[in-house]
Structures are given as structure tokens and as C-alpha cells.
Amino acid sequence: MSEPILSLAGVTKSFAGVRALVKGEIDLYPGEVTALIGENGAGKSTLVKILTGVHHADGGDIRFNGEPVHIGSADNAGRLGISAIHQEAVVFDDLSVAENIFVTDRPRKRGMVDWATMRERARVILAELDPRIDPRMPMRQLSVAQKHLVQIARALSNEARIVIMDEPTAALSHREVEELFTIVRRLKAEGRAILFISHKFEEIFDVADRFAVFRDGAAVGQGLIRDVSRDQLIAMMVGRSVDQIFPKTTVPIGEELFRVEGLSRGEEFADVSFGLKRGEILGVYGLVGAGRSEVMQAIFGLTRADHGEINLEGRRLTIKAPEDAIGAGIAYVPEDRQIQGGILRFPITSNIALPSLSHLSHKGFMRRSDERALAEDYVTQLQIKTSGVSQRLEELSGGNQQKVVIAKWLATNPRVLIMDEPTKGIDVGAKTAVYRLMGEMVAQGLGIIMVSSELPEVMGMADRILVMRRGRLRATFTRAEATPESIVKAATDA
Amino acid sequence: MLKLIGVRRGLPHEVGLGLLTLLLLALVTIAFPRFLVIDNLKSLVDDTALLIMLAVGEMFVLLTRGVDLSVAANAALTGMVVALFNAHYPGAGILPVLVIAIVMGAALGLFNGLLVWKVRIPSIVVTLGTLSVYRGCVYLVSGGAWVNSGQMSPFFLSFVRFPILGISVLSWIGLLVAVLAWLFLRYTVSGRNLYAAGNNPNAAGYAGIDVGRMQCLAFVLSGAIAGLAGYLWVARFAVAYTDVASGFELQVIAACVIGGVSITGGVGGVVGVVIGGLFLGIIKNALPVVGISPFFQMAVSGFVITVAVILNAGSYRKNHGRKILERAEASS
Numbered sequence: 001m002s003e004p005i006l007s008l009a010g011v012t013k014s015f016a017g018v019r020a021l022v023k024g025e026i027d028l029y030p031g032e033v034t035a036l037i038g039e040n041g042a043g044k045s046t047l048v049k050i051l052t053g054v055h056h057a058d059g060g061d062i063r064f065n066g067e068p069v070h071i072g073s074a075d076n077a078g079r080l081g082i083s084a085i086h087q088e089a090v091v092f093d094d095l096s097v098a099e100n101i102f103v104t105d106r107p108r109k110r111g112m113v114d115w116a117t118m119r120e121r122a123r124v125i126l127a128e129l130d131p132r133i134d135p136r137m138p139m140r141q142l143s144v145a146q147k148h149l150v151q152i153a154r155a156l157s158n159e160a161r162i163v164i165m166d167e168p169t170a171a172l173s174h175r176e177v178e179e180l181f182t183i184v185r186r187l188k189a190e191g192r193a194i195l196f197i198s199h200k201f202e203e204i205f206d207v208a209d210r211f212a213v214f215r216d217g218a219a220v221g222q223g224l225i226r227d228v229s230r231d232q233l234i235a236m237m238v239g240r241s242v243d244q245i246f247p248k249t250t251v252p253i254g255e256e257l258f259r260v261e262g263l264s265r266g267e268e269f270a271d272v273s274f275g276l277k278r279g280e281i282l283g284v285y286g287l288v289g290a291g292r293s294e295v296m297q298a299i300f301g302l303t304r305a306d307h308g309e310i311n312l313e314g315r316r317l318t319i320k321a322p323e324d325a326i327g328a329g330i331a332y333v334p335e336d337r338q339i340q341g342g343i344l345r346f347p348i349t350s351n352i353a354l355p356s357l358s359h360l361s362h363k364g365f366m367r368r369s370d371e372r373a374l375a376e377d378y379v380t381q382l383q384i385k386t387s388g389v390s391q392r393l394e395e396l397s398g399g400n401q402q403k404v405v406i407a408k409w410l411a412t413n414p415r416v417l418i419m420d421e422p423t424k425g426i427d428v429g430a431k432t433a434v435y436r437l438m439g440e441m442v443a444q445g446l447g448i449i450m451v452s453s454e455l456p457e458v459m460g461m462a463d464r465i466l467v468m469r470r471g472r473l474r475a476t477f478t479r480a481e482a483t484p485e486s487i488v489k490a491a492t493d494a
Numbered sequence: 495m496l497k498l499i500g501v502r503r504g505l506p507h508e509v510g511l512g513l514l515t516l517l518l519l520a521l522v523t524i525a526f527p528r529f530l531v532i533d534n535l536k537s538l539v540d541d542t543a544l545l546i547m548l549a550v551g552e553m554f555v556l557l558t559r560g561v562d563l564s565v566a567a568n569a570a571l572t573g574m575v576v577a578l579f580n581a582h583y584p585g586a587g588i589l590p591v592l593v594i595a596i597v598m599g600a601a602l603g604l605f606n607g608l609l610v611w612k613v614r615i616p617s618i619v620v621t622l623g624t625l626s627v628y629r630g631c632v633y634l635v636s637g638g639a640w641v642n643s644g645q646m647s648p649f650f651l652s653f654v655r656f657p658i659l660g661i662s663v664l665s666w667i668g669l670l671v672a673v674l675a676w677l678f679l680r681y682t683v684s685g686r687n688l689y690a691a692g693n694n695p696n697a698a699g700y701a702g703i704d705v706g707r708m709q710c711l712a713f714v715l716s717g718a719i720a721g722l723a724g725y726l727w728v729a730r731f732a733v734a735y736t737d738v739a740s741g742f743e744l745q746v747i748a749a750c751v752i753g754g755v756s757i758t759g760g761v762g763g764v765v766g767v768v769i770g771g772l773f774l775g776i777i778k779n780a781l782p783v784v785g786i787s788p789f790f791q792m793a794v795s796g797f798v799i800t801v802a803v804i805l806n807a808g809s810y811r812k813n814h815g816r817k818i819l820e821r822a823e824a825s826s
Binding site for chain 1: 554680681682683686689690693694697698699700702703760761768
């Protein structure tokens with residue numbers, strides 16, 4: 001067996017006293033793909049940032065071909081042949097493709113940037129990856145998948161020996177993922193070491209040779225992928241078994257509470273009809289771009305549907321703006337907590353009171369004590385971890401931020417709660433807390449519509465599952481009928 | 495309007511702006527043929543050369559997502575210092591004057607840049623402060639007194655006016671600054687990194703580009719050009735006093751934005767800035783000729799600038815999918 005090209009042992013890193021990496025350990029081998037697995041907050045991105053020289057490690061041992069090295073800067077990382085392809089495609093949108101590839105090392109002639117050589121070399125590299133990409137195009141005109149390819153081209157251009165891929169498939173279609181994997185296998189065959197970060201187990205078992213699992217900043221397992229099962233990986237990742245993550249409670253399902261009939265809007269979605277019962281969690285599954293959020297936004301009055309009707313408790317609603325929806329008893333916890341859900345710089349009190357201001361005010365004036373009482377009530381009920389209700393939202397952890405956003409909507413006394421990706425970007429413990437909260441809410445007779453792209457979440461929490469694809473409702477499953485295969489098939493089949 | 499006269503997908507937006515500028519020139523000339531006489535044009539070019547130089551310097555800072563409000567104050571202070579130097583050493587010749595102007599301007603720019611880079615204060619705050627500091631220093635070094643043409647050496651005054659091929663040295667220097675800036679931005683690694691740092695600071699960090707250093711470099715360049723412009727300004731108008739170029743920084747920024755420089759960084763070029771400067775220069779020179787009351791001139795030129803910026807930003811967004819002006823609610 002060959003020696004690892006890069007080996008980390010006992011690497012630590014703290015930010016302002018918070019330990020992001022407690023025991024960073026991983027070995028990368030030439031010609032092999034190592035999958036790095038872990039929940040959000042497990043320390044994966046910190047590890048990547050240390051490897052790419054963006055952050056300095058506080059302590060620990062980093063060896064390159066057996067020799068201790070200090071990375072410390074992006075330049076040094078480049079010199080060692082470490083190149084990274086980042087999740088969100090870290091590129092320069094207004095610079096040309098060629099310049100994006102050679103940004104760390106632009107070809108020069110007599111000290112001046114040599115554009116002709118740069119374009120030519122870019123063309124040669126891109127010919128192997130995607131000949132449709134013209135090196136002169138501005139980066140902005142490329143698809144997300146193509147932007148990833150340009151980052152791979154960057155790795156190829158500087159003869160990278162270690163290629164880090166940080167969730168490169170997050171925004172790619174099935175076919176684009178296949179194309180990416182073909183390239184990954186080529187890089188592997190060329191003897192490069194690849195660190196592949198992904199949440200998707202199918203991908204990991206498809207492409208990786210080895211795995212390394214991180215939990216709470218520490219390495220908890222390493223080995224060969226062929227020696228391990230998916231459930232073993234999950235258990236290592238979360239430190240507990242799968243049943244504990246989804247605390248689904250059985251709540252008696254009541255009569256129909258809410259009904260949408262024939263809802264359509266432009267090219268976004270068409271002829272969407274469904275009902276929601278009291279005490280029911282209705283999961284809405286689909287790929288990114290299937291039109292799920294668009295439907296919810298139309299129900300909530302953020303946009304207006306062209307056709308269709310919305311009924312709550314048998315009464316037809318006219319929703320022209322969110323205030324109509326709130327007034328009727330519909331609340332919407334949006335997907336992006338930080339931008340759409342809450343006001344980060346405001347204290348918890350103002351965030352929770354915001355949609356209920358008209359109930360709370362007396363002749364147009366606010367009483368701070370009422371606001372405070374409301375917030376304190378929810379902080380206790382939802383077990384929000386905070387030093388006090390005047391703490392600013394941005395100072396809370398992701399999970400607690402999400403609880404505040406949920407509290408804010410519960411304070412409006414809704415009968416229907418729409419939750420768009422309710423656990424996106426929060427860690428496992430906080431997810432479970434949110435799920436438990438959902439159980440309590442339906443027990444009180446609410447109906448919840450949960451839009452989610454996470455299959456385990458939909459299957460673990462929903463009583464019924466709607467699947468959308470390209471703006472239309474394609475299938476409905478009861479909790480008993482649903483299998484991962486049938487759901488994914490409905491979401492992806494043309 | 496820009497759309498009507500040919501800004502289409504693929505066509506550089508500078509072409510549309512250039513056509514708009516020519517159209518403006520044509521309209522003014524049709525109404526007042528006197529406008530296009532050689533003497534008037536020469537003075538227009540001389541005035542505009544100062545604006546263009548300062549705008550090119552400002553562009554460097556805007557490209558890195560900053561803003562330099564201190565350019566005019568820098569020019570006033572440097573202009574006063576070289577005027578006093580000249581008054582005390584009337585026989586020193588032109589070279590020391592130019593060197594002092596550029597070095598001192600660069601030093602004032604470096605001060606801004608270090609505060610932005612090392613102390614991490616937003617550039618708008620830094621330069622809002624140094625704008626007042628630098629202008630206050632003009633008063634300090636001069637004691638509030640003017641330096642008049644009588645106290646200036648003949649070489650000090652005539653250098654900027656000396657004609658080469660019928661065009662003043664002042665205008666040639668403006669052209670030289672623009673050409674050097676264009677070469678710098680297109681063909682040097684630092685110039686390219688300036689774009690990269692402003693276009694996506696996050697990605698620049700990953701690529702090993704020190705964004706703070708690039709911001710600092712932009713301020714030094716802006717300062718050096720402002721210093722040089724300070725001498726040229728004082729010599730052209732043959733007087734140095736506390737209020738030289740007071741408020742001029744706003745026109746400088748306007749020229750940049752009209753020229754297609756994004757105030758959110760990473761987008762823009764010298765050619766656009768030069769045309770933007772010419773556009774503003776024509777408006778400023780045409781209004782008195784057209785006979786608009788001085789009381790209305792500011793309002794009219796402000797209105798025209800606003801319209802030009804809106805048209806330009808709109809067409810730019812359409813063509814490049816990139817916003818020059820972010821909506822206020824989307825920022826922060």
C-alpha cells in the first residue's frame with residue numbers, strides 16, 4: 001500500500017474561543033478518493049480552509065509526503081499542489097473564463113500578462129472538460145456545473161496533486177453529477193489525491209475509495225469504503241441511531257383544514273391542488289427548481305397566483321398580500337433564515353413580535369413590556385438557548401435562530417404553518433428539537449406543510465408526501481406507501 | 495436612450511456612452527455653433543483632463559469596493575504645498591515640483607489605504623474623515639492666505655500651458671495617466687488582481703490575493719494621481735487657496751459611475767471613465783453657453799447626471815446581468 005501524500009494528525013483550530021476543530025485527522029493517498037463526511041458544524045469547512053491556507057491551524061501535525069509542512073497561506077497551498085473546488089463556486093463572475101482558470105498564476109511575457117497564451121492554454125484544458133466553454137466568455141454566463149468545471153480546470157492548470165472538492169454536486173443535476181464523476185475518475189487515474197466532501201451517500205459509495213468521518217470537530221473514524229455500510233457511516237456521523245433523529249409522534253388526524261385548488265402561476269407552477277388536515281404534517285418533496293417554494297409564496301401572498309383558489313376551514317380566501325394570509329391564519333417560515341426569516345441585528349424580542357405588532361399595540365403604540373412577555377413566553381416554550389430575550393438574533397446558533405423564526409410565526413396564532421426547508425443548515429441536535437416542536441404544534445391541531453429537499457426528513461416526519469416536478473404535482477404517497485425509490489423516481493422521471 | 499442608440503448585447507457599453515456623448519456635443523453645437531470653436535474646445539479638454547485624471551484614480555478605489563472621498567482635498571493640499579514650495583524656491587525647476595506632488599499625494603493616499611487595510615475601517619468613513627483633515631491642513635500650511643500667480647515662477651505656470659501639437663501639456667498628462675492606467679489594469683498582475691479583489695473578495699482570498707493590500711494599493715494610486723492633479727489644478731488656475739476643488743470629489747465619482755464603474759466593485763474600465771469625464775465636461779461647459787441661469791446650472795447638471803447614471807446602469811444590467819447600482823434594500 002502506498003504512503004499518504006498528505007497526512008493530518010491532531011490538528012486544532014478555535015475561533016474566538018469556540019473550538020471548530022478539536023482533532024483534525026485525515027490521510028490522503030495518491031490515486032484515491034477520500035470522502036470526508038460529517039454534519040454541519042463537524043469541522044469540515046474549517047479543515048478545508050486550513051488545507052487551502054485560508055486559516056492557520058492552532059496546533060497539530062501536517063505532513064506532506066512524510067515531511068512536516070506549514071501551509072499558512074494560499075500561495076503555499078498552491079506550491080504544495082493543493083487546489084480546491086468550492087461548494088458555492090468561488091469564482092470571479094465579471095472576469096473571463098481564462099482569467100478565472102489562471103488567476104493564481106497568469107502567464108506572462110516580459111512582465112506583462114500574456115492574454116493570447118492564457119486563452120490558448122485555457123482552451124487546451126477546457127477541450128478535455130467541456131469544449132462548449134469559450135475561454136473569453138465572462139464567467140457569469142456559465143451554468144453552475146460549468147463553473148465547477150472551470151475550478152477543476154484551475155486545479156489541472158497548476159498541476160494539483162491534491163484536489164479538494166467541497167460538496168461539488170450540491171447544485172448539479174443528475175447528468176452533470178455523472179459528468180463530474182467521469183472527471184473525478186480521470187483525476188484519480190492520473191495519480192492525484194482527491195478529498196471529496198458530500199452529504200450524499202449514493203455519491204460517496206459511487207466514487208470514493210476511503211472515508212473519514214468527523215463529528216463535533218473531531219475525527220471519529222477512517223477506513224476503506226468497501227469495509228463500511230451506509231448505516232455505520234450515519235451512526236458514526238451523528239453518534240446515535242437514525243430513529244432518534246426523527247421523533248415522529250402519532251397525532252390523531254382531523255377533518256380537512258385547508259385546501260388549494262387548481263393553483264397556477266405563469267411558468268412557475270400549474271394546476272396544483274391539495275388538501276391539509278388538522279394535525280397533519282404534509283411533506284412537499286422535489287428537486288431544486290421544482291416550484292415548491294413558488295407555490296408556498298403564492299399561498300402566502302408574496303406573489304399572486306394567476307388561477308386557482310385557496311380555502312381555509314371551508315371559507316374561500318382572497319390573499320393579495322402576506323398580511324391577508326397572516327390575518328386568515330397562515331404563517332410561512334421561509335427557507336433562508338438569515339435573509340427572509342429573521343432580522344439578524346434585532347434582538348429576539350423584536351424578531352418574535354414583528355408579525356404580531358398590530359395585536360400587541362395599543363392605539364398604535366407599542367408596550368415594550370408586552371413584547372418582552374411574549375418573547376419570554378416563547379423562549380421558555382421552545383427552549384431557545386439564549387442569555388436573554390434582548391440578545392441579538394445573530395448571536396444565536398443556527399438551530400436557535402430557527403426556533404426564534406418559528407416562534408415569531410406561532411405568535412400570530414396560525415392554523416396553517418408552512419415551513420420551507422425547516423432544518424436547513426442546522427446541526428443534528430437542533431434538527432431533532434425542531435422536529436419535536438413540529439410534533440407539538442400538530443398535536444395542538446395545527447396543520448403543517450413542510451417543504452423539504454431532504455428525503456430522510458420528508459420520510460421521517462411527514463404523514464403524507466406530495467412530490468413536485470417542473471411546476472406540477474406528480475405523485476402523492478401516504479407515510480406507509482412511501483419508499484425512497486418511489487419518491488425520487490417521481491421527483492426526477494421525465 | 496442608450497438602448498436606442500445601439501447598446502445591444504455584445505456591444506461594449508462604452509460605445510453607447512460614446513455615442514451619447516457625441517449626440518450631446520452635436521445638440522449643443524447645433525444650438526450654439528460657437529461651442530465648437532477651437533479655443534472653447536481646448537479649454538473644455540483642459541478642464542476635463544483634470545476631472546478624467548481624478549476619476550481614473552477614483553476608479554481604482556471603486557474597483558476594490560471602496561470609495562475615495564478625499565481626492566479633491568488631497569489635490570487642494572498637495573497643490574498648496576507645491577505652490578508654497580515654488581514660492582520659497584522659485585528656481586528649483588519643474589522636476590522637484592512634479593516629484594513632490596506625486597509623492598505627497600501618494601503618501602496621503604497611503605494614509606487612507608493603511609487605515610482601510612490595517613485598521614479595517616470602511617473606506618467611506620476613512621475618507622470622509624481625511625477629506626476634512628486634508629482640507630484643514632491646507633489652512634494650516636497656508637495660514638489661510640492665497641498663493642497668487644505673482645508668487646509663482648514662470649516655469650510653474652507655463653509648464654501646464656505649453657502646447658505640444660497644439661494641445662497643452664495638461665491635456666497630454668491627462669491622456670498619459672489614462673493610457674498608463676489602462677496598461678496597468680490590463681497587463682500587470684497587480685492590475686488584474688485589483689479587479690479580482692473587487693469582483694469577489696471571498697474568491698480572491700482563496701486565490702491568494704490579499705484584498706486589503708489591493709485596496710491599499712488602489713488608494714496609493716488614487717492619491718498619487720490626486721497629488722499630480724493638485725499641482726496641475728493650481729498651475730492652470732494660477733492660484734492656490736483653501737477651497738480649491740471643493741466638492742469636486744462628487745463630480746469625480748459621478749464621472750466614474752456614468753462611465754460604467756460599479757460602485758459595488760470589480761467592474762469598469764478606463765475607456766468608460768474617460769468618456770464619462772468628457773460627458774460631464776461637455777455638460778458643465780455647455781450650460782453657461784446655452785444661456786442657462788447660473789442659479790439653475792447646478793440643478794440642471796445634477797438632473798442630467800442622474801438620468802445618465804440611471805440609463806447607463808439599466809443598460810449595463812441588461813447587457814451583463816451585473817448591477818452597477820445595487821438597490822438600497824438589497825445591501826447591508
